Every structure is written in C-alpha cells, then in structure tokens.
Amino acid sequence: MTPLTRLDGIACPLPLANVDTDQLIPARFMSRPRAAGYGEVLLHGHRFDADGKARAEFPLNQARYAGASILVALRNFGSGSSREAAVYALVDFGFRCVIAPSFGDIFAANAVNNGLLPAVVPEADAARIIASVEADARVQVDLESQAITAGGAQFGFAIDPVWRTKLLNGWDDLDLTRSFEADIRDFFARDAAARPWMPPRRP
Amino acid sequence: MGTPQTLFDRLWSAHAVVARADGETLIAIDRHLVHEGSHHAFARLAEKGLPVARPDLTFGVADHYVPTRNRGQGIADATIRGMVEKLEANTGRHGVRLFGLTDPGQGIVHVVGPEQGLTLPGLTIVCGDSHTSTHGALGAWSFGIGASEVAHVLTTQTLWQRRPKQMQVAVRGRPAAGVGGKDIALTLIATIGADGARGHVVEYAGDAVRDLSIEGRLTLCNLSIECGARSGIVAPDATTIAYLAGRPWAPQGRDLEEAAEHWLGLASDTDAAFDRSIVLDAAEIVPVVTWGTSPEEALPITGSVPDPSRIADAARAAQYAASIAYMGLRPGQPLGEISIDRVFIGSCTNGRIEDLRAAAAVLAGRRAKVPGLVSPGSSLVKAQAEGEGLDAVFRAAGLEWVESGCSMCVGMNGDVLAPGERCASTTNRNFRGRQGQGSRTHLMSPAMVAAAAVAGRLTDARPLLEGRPLP
C-alpha cells in the first residue's frame, strides 16, 4: 500500500448525512473484478439520473472539483453494508481522504486497509470545511500533525493512532500477522483443551 | 473475586492470542462464513498463492445472488451464474463445506448458521457481511468484516481488533401483543440514531429480551448494525440451549451438557460496568415503520411524517427534507395514509419460521391488495413452512411464494423494485436504491408488512390480529 503522509489537493463537498455504502456503490455493480475498476460507479445514483445522464448539480460532476482527492461529508459516512467495494470506488475515483464527523466502523477499517484516510472532525467543523471548499476547493491534509488547512483556517482531526501508523507507513496487516504464526498455533492447541466444544461436530 | 466481568469481557479474553503494546489484539476466529461476495478475498489469496488456514472452521453459503425462481433450470443471467459458480469453485478448491444452490441446507448465511448449529455461544464468528451481528443472539461475539479482513481470516484464522466499548440495552416489561423484536430494534435505532452505538458492542438484557424466542433475539441482534454497532449479544440461557439441542453441527448429548455448563457461566456479572446504558420500556413500544432513507428515520405507525420546517437543528432538517423528497412523501402526512405498491417478506432480519407464522396470522383468509414476494430465510424454513401450510396462506392471499435467498433485501439476484415503487418490507435497510434503482422502502415487522398488503397502505397490524392466535 502507498504510504500517506500529506495531501495537497482538491476537496469535493458532499453535504449529506448517512451516505451509506449502498449509495457509495449500488449492489448491482459489485460482481466485477477489482481490476475492472470501480471509480466510474462511485455514488452512481447521485451522479447519474435514471437515463444515465450526469446530474450537473451534483458536486462530483462539476469541473471545479475535477481531480478531487479529498471528500468532505456529514455524519455517519459509510454506514451500512460491509462491502469493501465502497472503498474501492472512492480510491479508484482518486480519493485518498474522507473528512466527516463520523464513519461506519466497518467502512473505516476497510478504508485504512486500502490506504484511504477517514479523518474525523467535529460536526461544526465539517460544515465549516464544506462552506470553505465551496469557495476555494484547495485543501491540505497533514496526517503527521493531524491537521486540515482549508480557506486559510486550520482544523484538527481525529484518527485511531494504530490506523495513523498503518497509513503513514503503508503497512498491510497480513505480513505482520504472519510473524505471529507460532503464537496462533499455540493458542489453538491450548484452546482445544479449554473449549472442546468449539470445533463444529460434523454431522 | 476479581473485577466484575461482562459477557463480552469473557468472550474477548477467551480469544486473545497476542496483545500489542499499542492496544491492538490478535483475536482467534472460531467460525468464518463466506458467500458469493467473498470473491475479492479469494482473489487476493490466489494472487499471493496462499491456502485457507482452517477450512474446517470455514463455511460457504450461496445466498446473495441466488435466483428465487425456476432454480431447477439453472441460472439464466451469466453474471449472476458466474458469481454462484465462483463461490462453488473457491470453496471447492480450498476444501470448504458449501451450502450451495442445490443443498437442502441452503439459505441466507445468518439464518443457516444458527439453524445448522454452526453458531454456538462463546464463539467468535465473522463474515464479510455487516449483519453478522445476528449470531450474537446465541451468545457469540460476531461481527461483519470487509474483504481485506476476510482475506486475513482465510489465511490466518485471526483478526487484529481494538477492544470495543460496551453498551447495555435493557428492555424491561412486557410488550403488547403484536409488538416484537423488530419493533424493539427500530425503536432503539430511532432513539439513539443510526450511529448511536458506533464503536460499541451492544448487550441486550432485561426481561423483555429474556422472554424473546431465539428468532426474536436474532432479529434484535441482526439490527444492531443499523444503530452502528458491529456486534449485538444476548447472554446464553435455557432458551439458547433448548434451541441448540439436535442442531446438526452442534454438540449433542453429554457434549452438549458439558458445553452448556460453560455457556451458562458466560453471562455478565450483575455489577459489571458498561460504557453506556439505555433502558427501554417494552410496554410503551408501538409497531414501528420507517418513513425515510435511514433506519433511524422511524416512527410509531400512529405518527406522521416529520415536518422539517418545525425542526430547529438545521442539519437534521436538511437530512429529513432530503429523505422526504426521495421517498415522495409530504411533511405531516399520517403514516397510515401512505399507499404501497408491493410487499416483501424475507431476509436475515425476518425470514425465519416465526416471522412467516406472524405474517400468515394476519393474512389467513384475507387478500393482499398489492403484489408481493415471500422468500423464506432458508430452504429448511421453506420446507417447515410448507409443512405447516403457510405457503398456502400466502398464495391464497395473492402473494408469490419463492425459494430462499437474500432476494429483494439487496436485489443482487435481480429481484428488484421498479424505480419509484414503494415497498413495505421486513428487511433491514431503507437506503436509497437498496431494493433497486429509485426504490422506496418502508421497514417494519412481518405482521405489519402483511397488514400493509391487506390494506394497500401502511397500517397498524394490531386490529387485524384481534381474535387470532399469535405464534
């Protein structure tokens, strides 16, 4: 995974609460392999009308937010379905950071596993950042100092310290876990005596 | 005596393999359930040339994409067929037991787990599906995970976790007839919000929860994710043990007795501490329906669509206005005047036998004014319902009785609403487009959906249940 330390780019406002993962990527697009790319179907129902025409009023379709790498939304972003494809869609579209007052727990974990920063800000700050990017879309996000700069103002953001380290270094859990193989083996050996009823009884 | 422990404290410490200084703990996973949507994770394994570490603890279920009609004729849609075949190939390659399309035990993963006795108290259970919280009804710590985590569990049978906070939801008293697990859950979500339990494991307690059947507890735990909690749990008790007796994959005889002794000792100590506690009075709960596009946008059926112009909080008013516009409703419109186009009865939330009995109790001898689909939660539930003659009740009412799968809960198999159509549904998400592009969903209990079918609009099921024996 590519490490993430600092972003300096265009931020796109999405002044909506409860943007669930069904909105981020509708179920009908989820059978495609990752290599096919998920960016074009991001927020499909918001970006396109029933005839597939782009909705001009939707921020993501506007030229001034073209090439955005930062998304700013309202509370409970990424709630709902555990579909990691919601994160693929954001990442493939070009996003490296979502700023919001709160995130669905599963979405946030998925985001970090794909190098996408879920930056938590107070509700009032989310509204201020959205107002600011509507005037000037250029925003800086510094993961090291946990600071957002928008429209000349600074905002702090929260991130789980372990996730921060993972993102800063571009670490993948799998490599780390494999160094604990012996501990895992020992655990299951001990556990077989402690909880003999754990394994499924094959009928 | 040490510090008082919660049920979750005990589950956590029993599964901690290694604790890192930064607070992350490697958790051992006892059951891993995979479905068609797990294709990304299997692809990752193939890329890295890695095996499945514990095929004996991994189980596959075909549910998200399976057709609900004409199954004998194979799957016509190539993409959908590809998804089901990919699951067959991946589980076959790695020696994972699959409850596939033609297996008599096939069904929705969160119905199949408990029904087969794969779900047991004291286990950790994960699945790449957010409603994995369901399994907590039996006293397991269960939670939904993403594809990267699925790949991690497949290859290591573990996951890194940070200890979640704990919330106790105590439901006291006795609910009125016709009020059940779904109404309790929707009331809770409306009270604390769709993100109210974010970061928490929710333990459901209180006499109203104790009095619930396992089916009712499964519904309650299933909906935990709709208030943001990755897991919901209920302490195992005599009801739990009785439910597990004779389940194919559960311990039996003396083994079950020994296990039961352990399980009954898992309950939270009476003086154990929770980070947050909520108390609900069951007697005050009225059948609930959702009016908006988030499960938190729910009200008693006796209420009206909120009026955003009367809401002081600007953000909340804007959210409600957007939901009302999408749903095609009027501020102030009485909920009982909302006409529907279609009904759906099924899903991992309300597709179990008790749910079908409740819907049938309303529908018996009546006709539905709108078309609708009834898809049982599993093929075994379907067989049982047919044995009880429930299928005949649904058919006589004019509803379609089909095979088991996720079906119209998520629409991946092609069972979808037309754009703009309004559905009374026993499912779990009223999200925009969840039941198909432009779909409008109202969530409620099976009895309430059945009542809506009879009336052609949202309505209180209780008068329709009068004089009828409730299951």
Ligand code: SF4
């Ligand atoms: S029935 Fe719906 S919520 Fe349940 S597993 Fe299937 S898609 Fe998910």
